[in-house]
Amino acid sequence: MKAYQADIAKFEASDTQVFGVSADSVYANREFAKQNGITFPILSDFAKRSVVKDYGIFNEEGGYGNRATFVIDKDGIIQHIDEGSVAIDPAGAADACNILTHKKATP
Amino acid sequence: MIKIVFSLVVILFAAASLAAQQPSAPAPTQTPAVKAPAAPPVAPHTNLKVGQAAPDFTLPSTIVGADGRGVRYKLSDFKGKKNVVLAFYVFAFTGG
Numbered sequence: 001m002k003a004y005q006a007d008i009a010k011f012e013a014s015d016t017q018v019f020g021v022s023a024d025s026v027y028a029n030r031e032f033a034k035q036n037g038i039t040f041p042i043l044s045d046f047a048k049r050s051v052v053k054d055y056g057i058f059n060e061e062g063g064y065g066n067r068a069t070f071v072i073d074k075d076g077i078i079q080h081i082d083e084g085s086v087a088i089d090p091a092g093a094a095d096a097c098n099i100l101t102h103k104k105a106t107p
Numbered sequence: 108m109i110k111i112v113f114s115l116v117v118i119l120f121a122a123a124s125l126a127a128q129q130p131s132a133p134a135p136t137q138t139p140a141v142k143a144p145a146a147p148p149v150a151p152h153t154n155l156k157v158g159q160a161a162p163d164f165t166l167p168s169t170i171v172g173a174d175g176r177g178v179r180y181k182l183s184d185f186k187g188k189k190n191v192v193l194a195f196y197v198f199a200f201t202g203g
Binding site for chain 2 (some may be wrong): 001004011014016017018021023043044046050051057066067068071072075077078079080081083090093100101
């Protein structure tokens with residue numbers, strides 16, 4: 001998440017809202033955000049874990065999840081997916097957002 | 108005759124696989140954990156694909172509003188306004 005924080009200006013420049021999503025409680029996430037200087041919202045899918053399940057990145061038996069990044073355009077359509085270790089690096093997502101912005105800019 | 112050929116093939120195959128195993132078994136090089144520990148060996152994979160609609164949700168967040176209460180975000184509120192990046196770290200404290 002720190003890498004996304006470092007690149008936050010890039011995302012903001014391409015008219016993009018970044019969210020972290022975790023299955024930790026709001027309180028745990030606030031502590032995490034404080035310790036790591038995360039300014040973008042971290043969402044808590046703590047109560048039902050329905051979102052991490054909807055996005056197919058939570059293993060109920062193991063109780064662990066995959067790292068994944070989804071880029072969603074202004075129409076609510078998924079435009080880019082990074083999974084696993086690739087998702088740690090925000091470069092792919094940043095590029096995807098950049099392309100989306102330019103697509104909109106050029107009629 | 109066929110049986111002999113067959114057993115020869117079996118023996119050869121067994122020998123070959125043994126030989127293949129010999130040079131392997133490299134000691135797992137334990138690099139001192141500087142950053143995140145390795146990901147779990149088996150990770151679930153998303154069934155969602157590029158081009159599909161993102162499942163909507165409303166979730167509480169780390170952000171505190173002017174009223175002192177936690178802000179909840181709804182994905183569909185961003186429709187027509189902004190692109191959204193969702194960076195999933197299922198457990199923020201595990202694995203950096």
